[in-house]
Amino acid sequence: MRVAVIGGGRMGAGIAQVFLARGDRVTVQEPQAEAARWRIAEGLAIAESKGVADKDAALARLTMAEVPGDAELVVEAVPEDAALKVRVLAGAEARVSRDALLATNTSSLSIGELAAALERPERLIGLHFFNPVPVQRLVEIVVTKATPAAVLERARAVVAGIGKTSVVVNDSPGFATSRLGVLLGLEAVRMVEEGVAAAEDIDTAMALGYGHPMGPLKLSDLVGLDVRLAIAEYLHTRLGPRFEPPRLLRDKVAAGELGRKSGKGFYEW
Structure with a gap:
């Protein structure tokens, strides 16, 4: 899978790491690119010491750049600022195909309100990862009344594919x-x-x-x-x-x- 992560802080780096460890090609969009790459490399080194990743092979699949047009999954992991999230999600939507899955890692903000700024709001879903991402087994999938069943099933498959367990929660402040x-x-x-x-x-x-x-x-x-x-x-x-x-x-x-x-x-x- 071709994955893009927007934000290379602790959460974004962790999300990138789990997809890289699985064998995916990952692009991370982050202004502080070198710091983000260092975080990911450090995490992969720990994973390699536990026998769950090949650091060098994983880093070879990592690109530090803007969201590429061929991304199949985009995960936004920027700070909990609604205006910032809307801006980067809208920017990503304009770059990727209509079939790409858009996700936000927000831990509390309304998915519906973030989605309202998109051309196709129904394809935005919440993928709430937990800190530290490589260790925590849960991903909270947050859906709205407009979320198609096919989008939910794709999200479930994404979570299962990286070896984590999902729970599904309806869009509500703070989720569950x-x-x-x-x-x-x-x-x-x-x-x-x-x-x-x-x-x-x-x-x-x-x-x-x-x-x-x-x-x-x-x-x-x-x-x-x-x-x-x-x-x-x-x-x-x-x-x-x-x-x-x-x-x-x-x-x-x-x-x-x-x-x-x-x-x-x-x-x-």
Whole structure:
């Protein structure tokens, strides 16, 4: 398959990696092309050490350029900015054939609203990958009322083809995973804010008591507290006060404590 990924940050690089590891030809559209290529190469080196990829062969199938006209699948993975996503999706649609599948990796924005700017809105689907993409087994497929059955089946086949499991969710703010995950994370932040327990103890309780592979505060650090805040603010406007961001979360983001990417969040990294 000829795949194009728009955005070469952590998520985009991970998405590119899983398709390259499968044997696909992948083009990544990213202004910081060298940094993106380095991320992908680093990920492929780890995959090679586990026996699930051939780094050199995979990199030979990687191109850093704009979305090519022969792309069969385009996955948008730029930051959670609706205007930016609309702009790059519309640009991609103008370059590829009418049969190409367009997907967005948004974790919370309305697929229908993003699709409204396209000439053929019915072919945009949500493919919500999880961080880190090469490790996480789930992809949330998000459909609208206008999504044809054939488009959904193609999306299911794409997800199955890279060895991941899909769930199908109707277009709604936060879908299923972000809606539940953010709500749990916000309550954990409030518990720290109120002095109920330390971050480490809250996370240990959820890991050992409920079988979560990672506690909600460590997960928030991994995702990025700025990303968590942006999603919470969006859900707050759409779903009401239960998603209002706690003051502690706002304060940490304002102080530049964004989690792993800044070296400090609820944990020292």
